[in-house]
Amino acid sequence: MSIGKVWVLAEADGDEVASAALELLTKAREIGDTVEAVYVGSSADAVAGVLGEHGATTVYAVDPGDSLSGAVGAAALEKLIGEHSPDLVMFDQSYDGRDAIAGLSARIDRTVLTNSADIRIDGDQVRATTAIFGGTQIVETAFEGEAPYLAAFRPKSFVAEPSGGAAAAVVAVDGVDAGRAGEAKVLDRHVEEAEGPKLEEAEVVVSGGRGLGEAEHYALVETLAKLLKGAPGASRAIVDAGWVPYSHQVGQTGKTVKPKVYIALGISGATQHLVGMKGADNIIAVNKDAEAPIFSVSDLGIVGDVHKVVPKLIEALEARA
Amino acid sequence: MNVVVCVKQIPDPAAPGALDSDNTLTREGKLILDESDSFGVEMALQLVDTAGEGEVTLVSMAPNNEVSGLRTALAMGAAKAVLISDEALAGTDALGTAKVLAKAVERVGDADLVLTSTESTDGYTGTIPTQIGQLLDWPALTFAKHIEVGDGKVTIQRQTEAGYDTVEAPLPAVASVTAGVVEPRYPSFKGIMAAKNKPVDEVTVADLGLDGQVGWSGAHQAITAVEAAPEREAGEKIEDEGDAHENIVSFLDELKVI
Numbered sequence: 001m002s003i004g005k006v007w008v009l010a011e012a013d014g015d016e017v018a019s020a021a022l023e024l025l026t027k028a029r030e031i032g033d034t035v036e037a038v039y040v041g042s043s044a045d046a047v048a049g050v051l052g053e054h055g056a057t058t059v060y061a062v063d064p065g066d067s068l069s070g071a072v073g074a075a076a077l078e079k080l081i082g083e084h085s086p087d088l089v090m091f092d093q094s095y096d097g098r099d100a101i102a103g104l105s106a107r108i109d110r111t112v113l114t115n116s117a118d119i120r121i122d123g124d125q126v127r128a129t130t131a132i133f134g135g136t137q138i139v140e141t142a143f144e145g146e147a148p149y150l151a152a153f154r155p156k157s158f159v160a161e162p163s164g165g166a167a168a169a170v171v172a173v174d175g176v177d178a179g180r181a182g183e184a185k186v187l188d189r190h191v192e193e194a195e196g197p198k199l200e201e202a203e204v205v206v207s208g209g210r211g212l213g214e215a216e217h218y219a220l221v222e223t224l225a226k227l228l229k230g231a232p233g234a235s236r237a238i239v240d241a242g243w244v245p246y247s248h249q250v251g252q253t254g255k256t257v258k259p260k261v262y263i264a265l266g267i268s269g270a271t272q273h274l275v276g277m278k279g280a281d282n283i284i285a286v287n288k289d290a291e292a293p294i295f296s297v298s299d300l301g302i303v304g305d306v307h308k309v310v311p312k313l314i315e316a317l318e319a320r321a
Numbered sequence: 322m323n324v325v326v327c328v329k330q331i332p333d334p335a336a337p338g339a340l341d342s343d344n345t346l347t348r349e350g351k352l353i354l355d356e357s358d359s360f361g362v363e364m365a366l367q368l369v370d371t372a373g374e375g376e377v378t379l380v381s382m383a384p385n386n387e388v389s390g391l392r393t394a395l396a397m398g399a400a401k402a403v404l405i406s407d408e409a410l411a412g413t414d415a416l417g418t419a420k421v422l423a424k425a426v427e428r429v430g431d432a433d434l435v436l437t438s439t440e441s442t443d444g445y446t447g448t449i450p451t452q453i454g455q456l457l458d459w460p461a462l463t464f465a466k467h468i469e470v471g472d473g474k475v476t477i478q479r480q481t482e483a484g485y486d487t488v489e490a491p492l493p494a495v496a497s498v499t500a501g502v503v504e505p506r507y508p509s510f511k512g513i514m515a516a517k518n519k520p521v522d523e524v525t526v527a528d529l530g531l532d533g534q535v536g537w538s539g540a541h542q543a544i545t546a547v548e549a550a551p552e553r554e555a556g557e558k559i560e561d562e563g564d565a566h567e568n569i570v571s572f573l574d575e576l577k578v579i
Contacts, residue, residue: 068488070451071460093447095464095481102451103461111414111541114446127545133338138548145541184460184490187476192484204578228578239501240356245466246439246480246499253357253445261578263569272334272442278553282576284569290558297553300572304561313566317579320570 003121005086006032007148008056009073009100010039015046019201020092022160024153025054028090029163031121037168038080038089040064040073040096044170052168054160059168067182070099075178078107081148088126090119091152101152103181113141114152134252134271135278154256155200156279197231199248204230205259207250207277208238211266211287211306215243220310221265227317233257233277235267251276266306269294286310322372322470324365325432326399327422327453328358330383330390331443338443344544345412346443352383354390357438359505361498362394365436366506368470376400378432380425382410382418388521395516396508402519403429407526412537415444419452424529426457428522434475435495439464450497460490463497 006028010021021037028035037056039047044061051059060080064072077089077100089104091097093115105112116128117138125142128151132139143149199205206228208221218238225232233255234248250257251273262280267273269285269292277283278297285298286309295301302309330352332338339347365377379394379402386406395402403425410421426435435457440447454461465477466485475494478485508516526535533539559565573579 068460068462070463074451074455095479098447099451099461099463102448103455105416105448106419106452106455109416111416112446112448113542114415114448122545125545131550135550138546138550139344139544140546140548142543142545143541144543180458180460181455182460184462184488184494186479187487187489189481189486190478190484198482228573236500239499242501242504244501246464246501247482249500253440253442261573261576270335271337282572284572286561286565286569290560295558296555298558299556300568301556301558302561302565302569303558304565308563309561309566309569312564313569316566316570320579 002031002033003087003126004032005034005036007086007089008037009077009089009091009097010037010047010051010059011092011094011096012039012041012043012047015043017047017050018092019160020094020155022050022054023156023158024090024092025051025056026160027119027158029055031119032088036060038073038077040069040076044172048170049167052165053162055163055165056168057165058171060171060173062173062176066185067178068099068184068186070096071103071178071181071184072176073100074103074107075181076173076176077104079176080173081108087147088149088151091150093152093154097152101150105150110148110150111143112150112152113143116151116153117157119151131275135275156256156258196226196229199231199233200255200257202231203260204228205233205250205257206230206263206265207233207235207267208265209235209267210237212238217307218243220306223314224263224310227314227321230259235273264294265310267294268292269297322369322375322433323378323431324368324375325378325380325426325429325435326358326361326365327435327437328362328379328381328390328394329355329441330381330387331355331441334442340547344547348384352387352390354393355438355442357440357442357500360500360502361436361438362397362399363503363505364468364498366398367503368434368468372470378402378429380422380429382421386523391521392516393508395519396512397506398512400519402521404521404523405529406523409526409536412540413535414540414542415446415448416452417535417539419449419456420531421529421535422449423453423456424531425524426453428524428529433492434470437495437497439497439499450495454495457495459494461495462488462490465496465498466502468496468498
């Protein structure tokens with residue numbers, strides 16, 4: 001089953017298209033007859049190749065200048081939707097993706113389905129699924145009312161595959177006025193964590209929780225992550241406590257990760273956390289509470305003190321390096 | 322400076338969640354202040370304190386005229402609250418919720434800044450702050466890990482994957498606050514006592530002029546299925562006797578990640 005026209009808001013960091021955009025384009029090809037991308041940035045010609053290779057025939061490009069990308073994206077989409085009438089617009093569940101879907105929703109008075117893990121066409125309905133209650137239940141929701149439908153997806157919901165298409169035709173979008181939303185200006189950018197893979201793209205994720213005892217002990221997590229060429233993550237508890245920034249949070253109100261190996265250190269495994277990591281291929285947990293729920297999903301569970309086990313593990317790995 | 326903080330009163334997140342027969346989240350029993358919102362309340366109190374004038378007003382949409390979570394935030398130091406409670410709100414989607422909250426902000430009047438969390442703990446759609454901004458036609462500065470106000474402008478450090486961006490906008494504006502950015506104060510005994518007498522303006526959907534725009538009919542989405550997710554099997558569990566790290570090394574070896 002398919003629908004007519006599916007759009008993907010494709011995000012990129014400079015020339016580098018986000019992997020989530022390619023995942024969404026791949027899914028869009030499966031459910032849409034026509035697949036097009038909307039891109040907010042100043043490198044449209046540089047990204048048109050890879051977007052085309054993943055199925056976008058056209059990329060509508062708008063330059064946000066120094067305004068927030070999501071705010072300009074929402075305004076551009078409103079204008080473009082009026083001209084081209086897509087049936088479905090797919091967004092990445094990222095910071096800018098969330099801004100864009102939210103702003104657009106209010107602009108064109110459409111509901112949103114976010115945190116989606118899948119989408120399918122059933123007869124004349126478009127239905128998206130999302131995991132709730134710590135991933136124990138899957139809810140499927142159908143859009144009602146008039147298209148376009150707006151849905152945001154957790155990264156890694158789909159596997160990106162090239163279609164071998166030619167570079168997308170670039171259509172510059174001019175005359176976008178974001179109104180007061182566009183008055184939020186980016187003055188400068190601070191890069192703090194240039195090292196290592198991104199949390200959502202890492203093969204190995206090492207996360208820490210309250211069982212670490214204090215903020216300084218998060219260094220154990222970072223050291224182990226670095227040794228395994230992985231990314232450091234965190235439970236909500238230690239983000240709420242201010243030990244690490246929100247960008248590290250794995251879970252329902254944070255990120256969903258699906259690495260080859262997930263290592264949970266001092267994390268009890270509240271449902272809030274489990275939903276964000278139980279899709280990992282392999283899970284290793286270290287926790288001193290033998291009854292911790294994290295052990296119900298772990299392939300290898302160590303009942304022990306992270307402060308004893310992890311330093312020895314780090315030492316053993318360093319010895320092999 | 323006047324700051325409005327949107328707060329949600331939710332079932333205790335430590336308790337297992339459940340769905341009612343109409344597939345809405347079960348909200349029976351006592352509701353509590355969403356911990357995510359305690360950061361916005363604290364931030365608002367600090368901003369007003371720094372400005373040296375103004376007050377913090379809470380806005381909350383909840384079933385059954387629930388006020389227990391509001392009392393917590395009032396005890397922290399907020400001056401007053403607007404509570405929107407109405408049977409007509411059952412089934413309202415995120416956009417409908419944003420419409421209610423935006424109208425409530427207008428009802429409060431003279432707000433310079435609206436603060437929210439980045440998403441609620443129970444529903445976590447994560448679109449409300451920007452939707453409120455767009456509905457009010459105010460800029461929305463999202464994912465703030467630091468906020469300053471001065472010279473008629475709000476400046477935030479906006480969380481990014483790589484670090485943060487400094488983002489600025491003229492007031493009035495909306496900002497969403499990430500968790501952990503300030504340490505929420507515990508209500509004092511004096512605060513708790515004072516909170517009992519602070520004004521809570523209880524309003525209905527009709528009071529806000531949103532008849533027919535919220536609730537099930539306004540949501541434009543319908544749950545078609547709820548299914549149990551496939552369970553993950555628990556594997557080996559061993560007690561550390563000083564050498565458990567070797568088991569981890571062997572496991573990582575098998576998986577060829579080292």
